[in-house]
Every structure is written in structure tokens, then in C-alpha cells.
Amino acid sequence: MAFFKSAGALSSMDELYVENPLEFWGNNYGLSSAEVVFLGVPFDGTSTGRTGSREAPNEIRKMSYNLETYSRYSKKDLADLKMLDYGNLITVPGDTDRTLERLEATIKDIGQKFPVVVGGEHIITLPVVKALLKEHPKLHVLQFDAHLDLKDEYLGNKYSHVTVMRRISEILGKGRVIQTGARSYDPDEREYAKKNTFIKTPENLLKYSIKGPVYLTVDMDVFDPAIAPGVSTPAPGGLSFTEYAELIKKLSGTLEVVGFDVVETCPPHDEAGMTSLLAAEVIKETLLAFRK
Numbered sequence: 047m048a049f050f051k052s053a054g055a056l057s058s059m060d061e062l063y064v065e066n067p068l069e070f071w072g073n074n075y076g077l078s079s080a081e082v083v084f085l086g087v088p089f090d091g092t093s094t095g096r097t098g099s100r101e102a103p104n105e106i107r108k109m110s111y112n113l114e115t116y117s118r119y120s121k122k123d124l125a126d127l128k129m130l131d132y133g134n135l136i137t138v139p140g141d142t143d144r145t146l147e148r149l150e151a152t153i154k155d156i157g158q159k160f161p162v163v164v165g166g167e168h169i170i171t172l173p174v175v176k177a178l179l180k181e182h183p184k185l186h187v188l189q190f191d192a193h194l195d196l197k198d199e200y201l202g203n204k205y206s207h208v209t210v211m212r213r214i215s216e217i218l219g220k221g222r223v224i225q226t227g228a229r230s231y232d233p234d235e236r237e238y239a240k241k242n243t244f245i246k247t248p249e250n251l252l253k254y255s256i257k258g259p260v261y262l263t264v265d266m267d268v269f270d271p272a273i274a275p276g277v278s279t280p281a282p283g284g285l286s287f288t289e290y291a292e293l294i295k296k297l298s299g300t301l302e303v304v305g306f307d308v309v310e311t312c313p314p315h316d317e318a319g320m321t322s323l324l325a326a327e328v329i330k331e332t333l334l335a336f337r338k
């Protein structure tokens with residue numbers, strides 16, 4: 047539970063029986079000493095489906111209070127990590143470009159840490175990847191998503207949550223984007239993927255080795271809508287949580303992950319907070335799997 051907060055860097059505030067329920071698990075460390083930095087990005091300006099993912103960072107923070115900090119998958123505990131909740135990016139409503147510029151600048155600030163970025167919709171992955179490229183020129187991106195997000199444009203818009211992986215693939219170059227969980231895409235996206243990215247089933251992902259640093263992006267619609275109904279664009283037939291947790295546990299032995307995001311949770315369309323709760327659990331397991 048979140049009670050371990052007072053077990054870290056002590057201050058006189060720890061004498062008081064109060065806590066701030068709008069923080070991810072740990073927040074005992076300043077930016078200079080934290081190893082893991084959470085950043086919320088409450089932005090849903092290009093959502094083509096249901097809107098509302100801007101509400102996700104705070105909903106996921108609330109749900110994180112329901113979870114144990116220990117993981118039975120990784121046998122590790124969040125309480126052992128030095129973490130900082132950096133807060134939410136101040137977005138510019140109606141202005142995608144300026145919002146993404148702000149996000150890129152913010153990630154450049156914290157890029158030497160292990161960033162955990164909580165969306166918001168999927169376009170936010172683009173500036174994060176751009177910022178991390180400075181630190182990691184050989185970066186690969188591993189995407190868990192029901193969709194390929196490889197459209198060249200949508201209604202004339204090149205910067206959208208349905209074009210995000212196309213833009214990232216163009217920046218990184220051939221073969222540096224690996225996509226898994228995809229089950230909803232058009233023939234043009236499939237054609238682009240054949241030439242430029244790798245599509246792997248979760249099973250095949252384990253046989254494939256990615257050399258060099260990896261940024262992970264988890265779109266919550268990769269999960270089955272039965273357990274994750276609160277997403278912008280649900281697609282039947284997705285992963286279970288157990289499948290995901292076991293998969294990343296196996297990958298944790300080989301992948302050098304330098305940060306990740308969890309995007310597309312859409313609280314206004316959620317049932318009983320279950321997708322936000324799942325997102326909190328996904329953040330916890332992913333962080334513990336890839337952070338020693």
C-alpha cells in the first residue's frame with residue numbers, strides 16, 4: 047500500500063497522519079536523487095474515438111493507492127526504488143504542437159532518470175522518444191497496442207494518436223519499431239509495417255532479441271476490453287493481465303528498457319475505475335520488471 051511513503055526520506059511532515067492521495071506510490075526523493083520519475087500528461091487533443099484520457103493521470107494515481115507495492119511476478123518491491131512524482135505537464139489546450147514541445151523539453155530535463163510517462167493519449171509518445179534520442183541514439187521502441195498507429199495522416203493531420211508510430215518510425219529508421227498485440231489496422235498500415243517495422247505476436251517477441259536501449263509504450267487498448275473497457279478506441283480480443291505480466295517478466299531478462307509510458311486510459315468511459323486500476327498495476331509491474 048501507499049503507507050511506505052513515510053519510510054523513505056524523513057521530514058517533520060511524517061509525524062502527521064496525513065497523505066496526499068494524488069501521488070504515484072513513492073515521492074520521497076527530490077529530482078537530484080530520484081532514479082525513477084513519474085510524469086502525468088493530461089492531454090487528449092487528437093483522440094479520434096472517445097475523449098477523456100486527459101483525466102487518466104490523476105485517476106491512475108488514485109487507483110495506485112489500492113495496490114500492494116510488492117510484486118509476486120518480479121519478487122521486487124516499489125518501496126525499494128527511489129521515486130519522484132514530478133506532477134502533471136501543463137498542457138496548452140487546443141494546441142498540440144506547443145503541448146508536445148513542452149513535453150519534449152520536460153523529458154529532456156528528466157531523461158537521465160528512468161521516466162514513467164502516464165497519458166493522456168498516444169501522440170505523447172512522440173516527443174518523449176525525441177527527447178530520449180539525445181541520451182540514447184540507438185533507441186528502439188517496443189509498442190504494446192491493439193492498433194499499429196501507422197497511418198500517414200488522419201483528416202489531414204500528421205500528428206495524431208493514429209499516426210504516432212509512423213512519425214516515430216520515420217525518425218528512428220527502419221526496423222527500430224517493434225509492435226505487438228496489434229489486431230485492428232488498415233491494409234496501408236500493414237504494408238508500411240512490412241517494410242519498416244516488425245510486427246511480433248507476444249510469443250514471437252520472446253524469440254526476438256532487441257539489441258540496445260528500448261523505450262516501451264503501452265497503449266491500454268492492447269488489453270481485452272473485458273478487463274479494460276475505459277480506453278479511447280477499444281478492440282475486442284486483447285491480452286489478459288496475466289499474459290502481460292508473464293510476458294514482461296520473461297522479457298526483463300534480455301531487454302534494456304530506459305523508460306516507458308502507459309497511455310489511452312479514458313476514465314469517463316471506464317467501469318468502476320477498472321481500467322485505471324489495471325493501468326496502475328501495469329505501471330507497477332512494468333517498472334519492477336525493468337528496473338533493478
Ligand SMILES: [Mn+2]
Pocket residue numbers: 168191193195207265310
Ligand atoms: Mn495507440
